[in-house]
Amino acid sequence: MxxxxxxxxxxxxxxxxxxxxxxxxxxxxxxxxxxxxxxxxxxxxxxxxxxxxxxxxxxxxxxxxxxxxxxxxxxxxxxxxxxxxxxxxxxxxxxxxxxxxxxxxxxxxxxxxxxxxxxxxxxxxxxxxxxLTEEQKIIMLNGLLKLIYDLNKSGIITIQRMCFNCSYYKTEKGLHYCNLLNTKLAESEIRVDCPEHETIT
CATH class of the missing domain: 1.10.10.10 (Winged helix-like DNA-binding domain superfamily/Winged helix DNA-binding domain)
Structure with missing residues (x-):
């Protein structure tokens, strides 16, 4: 840069x-x-x-x-x-x-x-x-979530209670899944601040 x-x-x-x-x-x-x-x-x-x-x-x-x-x-x-x-x-x-x-x-x-x-x-x-259209909202949300996740991993943002760094979350073949809710998650359902969040240790 x-x-x-x-x-x-x-x-x-x-x-x-x-x-x-x-x-x-x-x-x-x-x-x-x-x-x-x-x-x-x-x-x-x-x-x-x-x-x-x-x-x-x-x-x-x-x-x-x-x-x-x-x-x-x-x-x-x-x-x-x-x-x-x-x-x-x-x-x-x-x-x-x-x-x-x-x-x-x-x-x-x-x-x-x-x-x-x-x-x-x-x-x-x-x-x-x-x-915005529903598609625009989903694209924006996913882009922001990935940005927050990377900033969290690099230590710039400390605490995050989002799906991507939760022990209940998993992804397979591009599909999101919550083991706590035992259900698939649509891209629009990925959470930013979840009350049941458990940080991956």
Whole structure:
């Protein structure tokens, strides 16, 4: 790679570079939408993300250590954000009786209210996707899943709960299969964030 994907000549010559730039533009849209949502609630973007995450995930994942890995941040940074959420009475913590240094987080009623509203922050991105054909959606989904999988393998993205790195998943002759559900999976059914996910060891 001799030139940056952001070099205009490189973009014109390589479709890979144009895809990278397109993804960067979309990531900018996510940042803007998340910032707007966080400002409305006098919170930081990561604090909004923590509330949304807690709202939709099991209690064992709602710990500072897991959240740090989930969002690719240090435990100290997540702890600081959690302290703010605790002070604003948006979350509560339950100390682990076995390890008193560890605790799980849950939402208060006000936290649930904010998380529910904030979870729709990306709806304006979903709307144009709905206009795509089913074939276009499947191609886009599979391309993104493979990209996320490779980024996960290279260590750029830490935690993933997708089919491709799940112990229940297998593929044969191009067909996807889930051993937990004991069923074939259509390409449109491959999951990005599965609650039953078991990481391959």
């Amino acid at each position: 001799n030139k940056s994907s952001f070099h205009l000549t490189e973009q014109n010559q390589k479709i890979e570079s144009r895809i990278v730039v397109a993804l960067e533009r979309i990531s900018e849209a996510f940042r803007v939408l998340l910032w707007n949502e966080s400002k409305q609630n006098s919170l930081s973007p990561i604090q909004i993300q923590i509330l949304i995450f807690i709202s939709f995930h099991s209690v064992e994942k709602c710990k500072v250590g897991y959240l740090a890995n989930e969002f690719n941040m240090t435990k100290a940074t997540i702890s600081d954000s959690v302290k703010v959420l605790l002070s604003k009475e948006l979350v509560t913590k339950e100390i682990d009786p076995i390890d008193t240094r560890s605790y799980t987080l849950s939402l208060t009623d006000e936290g649930k209210k904010i998380a529910k509203k904030a979870s729709f922050f990306a709806s304006s991105i979903e709307q144009p996707i709905e206009k």
